[in-house]
Amino acid sequence: MGSIPRKLTAALLGAAAMGGALLPAATAQAAPASPESAMAAVRAAGFSIDVTKSVVDITNRLYDIISNSIAHNQNRSGFVNGIMEGSFYDAGQRYNVMVTKQNHPYTANLHNIVYDAIVHSGYPDFRVIVFESGTFTNRGDGGHINWAFRGWFTREGMTVHFRKPGAAARSAVPAETGSAGTASVQGASGAGVTIHLDNGANGFQVANAISNINEDNRGKFVAKAVDAAFEVSGGRYNVVMMNLSQGYHERLTGKKLYANVRYGHVNYGLWISEAGQFTNNGDGGWINWGMRGWFDRDGKTVNFRRP
Incomplete structure (x- = not known):
């Protein structure tokens, strides 16, 4: 396989700690990737x-x-x-x-x-x-x-x-009203985020927050990423993050954000939504998925509800 030099497409001007993750300060905004x-x-x-x-x-x-x-x-x-x-x-x-x-x-x-x-x-x-x-x-x-x-x-x-x-x-699909474009940031532990949908969920701030998580343990990284996405998007939506190499079934409604999150060799999907259902058909554990919000869980099926 060929290789492509890693690239930094957003400048980080400062950071503040929140919920165990590094979150951008008010002046640290991710610019759209070129x-x-x-x-x-x-x-x-x-x-x-x-x-x-x-x-x-x-x-x-x-x-x-x-x-x-x-x-x-x-x-x-x-x-x-x-x-x-x-x-x-x-x-x-x-x-x-x-x-x-x-x-x-x-x-x-x-x-x-x-x-x-x-x-x-x-x-x-x-x-x-x-x-x-x-x-x-x-x-x-x-x-x-x-x-x-x-x-x-x-x-x-x-x-x-x-x-x-x-x-x-x-x-039922709302027009995109939040930030358009992509934010790809190379973080301290190899994390990167690309936003594909942002309907008012502070997408670029979410990208900055996750990319700044300095965590070598993959399971802890997922937990911190879920917490960061929940907090930065306002603490009023449900969040689920899933290893995309595993089988899954997503039936979420009122989606506010979707992003690809890269950590090492693993590609995760990150969804922020109002409600709906998500099923993990693969392996469990924090290294593969995590969630936060308002939900009932039956095994590997999670039913999210509005707060």
């Missing part, structure tokens, strides 16, 4: 994104994901799920998303494609498709190292039938 810098870093390493359709253009965000994933040598399943989640939120939570290994055997009959690209990244090449409906059949091996998808669908084995979200589902 799309050009991520693209230049990826291309300098010999990698690229070949776009064939971009009615909804998420290419700059993908460059940021690729740049940070390769710089941190992340595991492949976390990389694939990170692209899948990032693409879903960057496209406005209004389309289905499929990420599949390009040289894998598959049959795709997808309709109203709004984004289609091949990602060349040092991992195997992956195709990213954003679309309204259709059917996709994986004729090769499964697992998140080979494919990942989300949206509105029913699944029969290795065949997935996607449907167009109805008007109610689309209108």
Whole structure:
């Protein structure tokens, strides 16, 4: 695999301690990451994104994901799920998303494609498709190292039938009113954060807070990151953080923030929401997931409620 030099895209001017994590002082604000810098870093390493359709253009965000994933040598399943989640939120939570290994055997009959690209990244090449409906059949091996998808669908084995979200589902997604763009910060313990959705959750402040956590223990890092996200977003929303290389099922409502959080070789998803359900289908423990807010837990399924 090639390597990309780690990059710092936000200046930290000061910090104050809160809840066991380092939080930015009033003057420490993360600036939006430069799309050009991520693209230049990826291309300098010999990698690229070949776009064939971009009615909804998420290419700059993908460059940021690729740049940070390769710089941190992340595991492949976390990389694939990170692209899948990032693409879903960057496209406005209004389309289905499929990420599949390009040289894998598959049959795709997808309709109203709004984004289609091949990602060349040092991992195997992956195709990213954003679309309204259709059917996709994986004729090769499964697992998140080979494919990942989300949206509105029913699944029969290795065949997935996607449907167009109805008007109610689309209108339930609020317009992004918070900070737009990305914040990728290299912290003392190797942590980095990329914001893909911020609906008034102080996204850049959350990115600064998590990236400044100085913690060598992975489980303690997750616990501190969850606490930081909860506090910085105002202490009025639910927070869950999940290792993206594990299986999970997210059914959250009233989402305020989604971010990719990188710690060492592990890629986490971070959600801040009003309510809903989240299920961990993989391994447990703080090294893989954590949550804070108002909820009832049944094994690895957590039901969040509004405070």
